Amino acid sequence: MQATTLSRRVGLSVPIIQGPFGSGISAVELVVAVSESGGLGSFGVHHLGRDGIRDVAAAIRAKTSRPFALNLWIPFEDSENPSLTDTEFQQAIDTLRPYYDQLGVTSPTRPIRFTPPFAEQIEAVLDARPSVFSFVFGIPEASVLERCRELGILTLGTVTTVDEAVAMNNAGVDAVVASGFEAGGHRISFLQPAEDSLVGTMALIPQVVDAVQIPVIAAGGIADGRGIAAALCLGAQAVQIGTAFLACDESGANTVHREQLHSHNARYTVLTRAFTGRLARGIRNRFVDEMRPNELHVPNYPVQAWLTAQYKQAAIAQQRADLLSLWSGQSAALIRHRKARELMAALVEETDAILAR
Numbered sequence: 001m002q003a004t005t006l007s008r009r010v011g012l013s014v015p016i017i018q019g020p021f022g023s024g025i026s027a028v029e030l031v032v033a034v035s036e037s038g039g040l041g042s043f044g045v046h047h048l049g050r051d052g053i054r055d056v057a058a059a060i061r062a063k064t065s066r067p068f069a070l071n072l073w074i075p076f077e078d079s080e081n082p083s084l085t086d087t088e089f090q091q092a093i094d095t096l097r098p099y100y101d102q103l104g105v106t107s108p109t110r111p112i113r114f115t116p117p118f119a120e121q122i123e124a125v126l127d128a129r130p131s132v133f134s135f136v137f138g139i140p141e142a143s144v145l146e147r148c149r150e151l152g153i154l155t156l157g158t159v160t161t162v163d164e165a166v167a168m169n170n171a172g173v174d175a176v177v178a179s180g181f182e183a184g185g186h187r188i189s190f191l192q193p194a195e196d197s198l199v200g201t202m203a204l205i206p207q208v209v210d211a212v213q214i215p216v217i218a219a220g221g222i223a224d225g226r227g228i229a230a231a232l233c234l235g236a237q238a239v240q241i242g243t244a245f246l247a248c249d250e251s252g253a254n255t256v257h258r259e260q261l262h263s264h265n266a267r268y269t270v271l272t273r274a275f276t277g278r279l280a281r282g283i284r285n286r287f288v289d290e291m292r293p294n295e296l297h298v299p300n301y302p303v304q305a306w307l308t309a310q311y312k313q314a315a316i317a318q319q320r321a322d323l324l325s326l327w328s329g330q331s332a333a334l335i336r337h338r339k340a341r342e343l344m345a346a347l348v349e350e351t352d353a354i355l356a357r
């Protein structure tokens, strides 16, 4: 695959980014496998505090000297300090009680905080000085972008619409990931509601390319060389692939989740707010179906995400694919590989073969 301005700038031999996964689903082994294969491995650290972020960066550096990205979620709505009352918290627990009971988990009590403070996270990321700082759900303050420039950290903002891409461009972000509706995980829209920002990758990429001066990275629905070649033809300078890497053995996905990605069920993904309070794409299961009537009334992120996380370990131990979040993009049925290095080699070979035609 030919180098692009962006891949040269970051020091990649191939313009392929392994998308970051939040909530403990990223893994050092996956980042290392992708970065050592010439792409950019990414680690989602939004669930970690200062020490956790420092340890992740050190663990990656102990295994590779290649570039990698750290990824954060910008505070959005009331996520830093949820405004829900104790009564509302109790109501949310009551809605989930049948699931806690089925799994033999005691209902949780309200924690002091639901997420680590963002101010602490951003300092830790800057201290770790990754080659790339990628982020979702908004744009960091100008002072943060300025410090990234001083430290030589490339900033990568994620968008779901042309308006969001223009906002990133105007704020001085170095490059944008344009994420189509097909993508697995959260819809990370920040200007309009996620439900009103559901543009597909094929339509989104060329419009974003036309609207901004900074490099564009295509994400959403890409899982093989055909998708990469198409994205490059649409004007993208790189691709960001999530679901196909998530299905690899090196990812932090639990075994129930990984096997579902390789199963027939992965053909059926839906957008749901039921697991986290924010719209996200995953494989349809019983929890999603049963929560449909309550979906618009669950607490905002991070409260609902924290509440469902309280039963996650029990559900994994009991192999409950019907109750776990099974994040997946629409490309899951294209997945053929279980080893990240083999996936990287196949992606490069397939893309080269198509572009040589």
Ligand SMILES: Cc1cc2nc3c(=O)[nH]c(=O)nc-3n(C[C@H](O)[C@H](O)[C@H](O)COP(=O)(O)O)c2cc1C
Pocket (backbone or CB within 6 Å): 018, 019, 020, 021, 022, 023, 025, 044, 046, 071, 134, 135, 136, 158, 179, 182, 183, 184, 185, 186, 219, 220, 221, 222, 240, 241, 242, 243, 244, 246, 327, 328, 329, 330, 331
């Ligand atoms: C389980 C899961 C968790 C994700 N978490 C994050 C995250 O924390 N930050 C982020 O920028 N993108 C996150 N994403 C999006 C991916 O990094 C990537 O952009 C997306 O999966 C690309 O679309 P695809 O799944 O169709 O390949 C996540 C995706 C999945 C499937």
